[in-house]
Amino acid sequence: MATRPVRLSRRSAGRVRLALYGVGLAPAAVSFVQGATDHLGADPVNTFERTLGLWALRFLILSLCVTPLRDLAGVDLLRYRRALGLLAFWYALFHLSAYVALDQGFDARALLADVTGRPFIILGMAAFVILAVLAATSNARAIRRLGRRWKALHRWVYVAAICAAIHFILSFKVIRAETLLYALVVAGLLAVRLRRAARRRAA
Amino acid sequence: MRDLRFPSPPPSAITPPRLWLSRRALMATGAVAGLAGGILPPRAAGAAALAARPGPLSGTGLRPTPLRDVTHYNNFYEFGLEKTDPAERSGDFHPRPWTVRIEGMVARPRTYDIDALLARPLEERIYRMRCVEAWSMVIPWIGFPLRDLLAEAEPLGSAKYVAFESVLRPSEMPGQGGVLPVLDWPYVEGLRLDEATHPLTILAVGLYGQTLPNQNGAPIRLVVPWKYGFKGIKSITRIRLTDRMPRTSWNVRAPDEYGFYANVNPAVDHPRWSQATERPIGAGGFFGAGRQPTLPFNGYGEQVAGLYAGMDLRRDF
Numbered sequence: 001m002a003t004r005p006v007r008l009s010r011r012s013a014g015r016v017r018l019a020l021y022g023v024g025l026a027p028a029a030v031s032f033v034q035g036a037t038d039h040l041g042a043d044p045v046n047t048f049e050r051t052l053g054l055w056a057l058r059f060l061i062l063s064l065c066v067t068p069l070r071d072l073a074g075v076d077l078l079r080y081r082r083a084l085g086l087l088a089f090w091y092a093l094f095h096l097s098a099y100v101a102l103d104q105g106f107d108a109r110a111l112l113a114d115v116t117g118r119p120f121i122i123l124g125m126a127a128f129v130i131l132a133v134l135a136a137t138s139n140a141r142a143i144r145r146l147g148r149r150w151k152a153l154h155r156w157v158y159v160a161a162i163c164a165a166i167h168f169i170l171s172f173k174v175i176r177a178e179t180l181l182y183a184l185v186v187a188g189l190l191a192v193r194l195r196r197a198a199r200r201r202a203a
Numbered sequence: 204m205r206d207l208r209f210p211s212p213p214p215s216a217i218t219p220p221r222l223w224l225s226r227r228a229l230m231a232t233g234a235v236a237g238l239a240g241g242i243l244p245p246r247a248a249g250a251a252a253l254a255a256r257p258g259p260l261s262g263t264g265l266r267p268t269p270l271r272d273v274t275h276y277n278n279f280y281e282f283g284l285e286k287t288d289p290a291e292r293s294g295d296f297h298p299r300p301w302t303v304r305i306e307g308m309v310a311r312p313r314t315y316d317i318d319a320l321l322a323r324p325l326e327e328r329i330y331r332m333r334c335v336e337a338w339s340m341v342i343p344w345i346g347f348p349l350r351d352l353l354a355e356a357e358p359l360g361s362a363k364y365v366a367f368e369s370v371l372r373p374s375e376m377p378g379q380g381g382v383l384p385v386l387d388w389p390y391v392e393g394l395r396l397d398e399a400t401h402p403l404t405i406l407a408v409g410l411y412g413q414t415l416p417n418q419n420g421a422p423i424r425l426v427v428p429w430k431y432g433f434k435g436i437k438s439i440t441r442i443r444l445t446d447r448m449p450r451t452s453w454n455v456r457a458p459d460e461y462g463f464y465a466n467v468n469p470a471v472d473h474p475r476w477s478q479a480t481e482r483p484i485g486a487g488g489f490f491g492a493g494r495q496p497t498l499p500f501n502g503y504g505e506q507v508a509g510l511y512a513g514m515d516l517r518r519d520f
Contacts, residue, residue: 036488037488040488042484042485043276043338043484046338110479113472114476118474118475121475174280174284180383
């Protein structure tokens with residue numbers, strides 16, 4: 001399929017990216033102000049944690065949409081993929097910080113027990129660690145230095161997405177339709193890639 | 204003694220200072236007309252004032268969670284999965300007419316009309332409520348000891364357990380329909396007979412000086428303050444005495460996560476989260492109270508620990 005000419009000038013692409021960060025970080029900012037001023041409901045810390053985690057997963061999914069969108073629909077948003085991935089990382093970091101600081105109050109023993117003993121937490125931590133490594137190697141210098149290995153390293157984003165989706169399902173007492181829907185979208189985005197890889201191998 | 208006391212208004216009839224002060228401010232600006240409805244203390248739709256004497260078994264030094272949070276942060280999956288669903292989606296529920304049937308291994312099976320139950324002498328019991336999800340509230344319930352009702356039915360010597368059943372009304376309870384079946388409806392719960400006849404175990408018909416709002420389990424619910432909140436079955440229709448341990452909804456759903464006993468126990472974690480601490484609800488924003496330690500038997504150990512002497516509470520969680 002032909003690539004649609006949605007090319008912007010370098011400068012306007014930069015502006016779009018800036019706007020993307022601004023809009024993308026707005027839910028965190030709004031939610032934080034609401035929580036700090038007691039306008040986030042009866043259980044503000046929990047609501048804040050969930051909001052941040054959900055947006056991390058959403059941006060992770062959006063970043064995974066970029067390639068299929070180009071291949072299947074001919075819409076090239078490649079130059080915004082890094083911003084989407086970084087937003088996912090920032091939200092994961094906020095989410096983790098809210099859990100460590102606001103929720104657990106830096107209780108080292110409770111945190112250690114959680115991180116070492118509970119699959120639910122371990123999955124979330126695994127997703128975060130992967131996103132942190134990918135964020136740290138997302139700059140131009142790292143891309144140059146890692147060369148071919150960069151691509152292999154950044155394929156770990158698929159593992160992060162799977163961990164995050166399961167973590168989300170486990171975050172409720174019962175299995176919710178909403179969480180299954182997110183998992184289904186992640187599965188779909190991975191299936192597209194597996195199919196493409198299989199075709200390449202066949203060709 | 205009781206009869207010599209001054210009649211005291213129920214808590215719901217006392218206007219909080221914040222409100223009468225704001226009323227004065229409104230009068231000063233001459234804007235009072237037409238606003239009276241908006242500044243009355245919040246009362247859930249259909250709830251009516253309910254008088255009760257202070258119960259001797261209320262916890263001391265407990266500060267009740269604000270009414271707004273008690274009535275707008277609820278787990279009542281019959282109305283939906285979100286904490287805000289019960290308040291928003293229980294408007295079509297009809298808690299009248301209503302009867303509660305006591306049957307099974309009793310000498311005198313009986314059916315009570317809810318209005319007859321409301322006419323009994325009622326007590327206020329200010330209890331801690333600890334949810335299995337690691338949050339907690341303090342709720343001023345109004346009700347009467349379950350043991351009084353059971354005594355009237357005269358349990359047989361063979362009765363060992365009490366099984367409770369809630370209502371099945373998919374037309375009024377949107378959470379009972381839906382794509383993913385959350386729990387087997389109707390909700391069922393159970394207690395050992397000695398737990399059911401413990402003086403702390405009550406049937407609540409009201410809270411905060413009013414009848415139970417729909418979202419809190421109208422018209423009648425169980426309150427067992429030393430157990431996780433899910434044991435407090437709402438909108439009860441049937442109480443059955445039996446010699447076999449009854450099925451309980453959450454235990455059927457996930458036996459490794461929710462036991463029959465479900466005693467509040469900081470030493471036994473939920474597989475996905477710690478039960479050592481809890482988040483008090485309504486403590487303000489992020490920088491409110493923070494987590495507080497969870498107490499064995501939710502702070503009622505002195506009264507109830509004896510019920511479980513010799514039991515391994517790690518196994519029988």
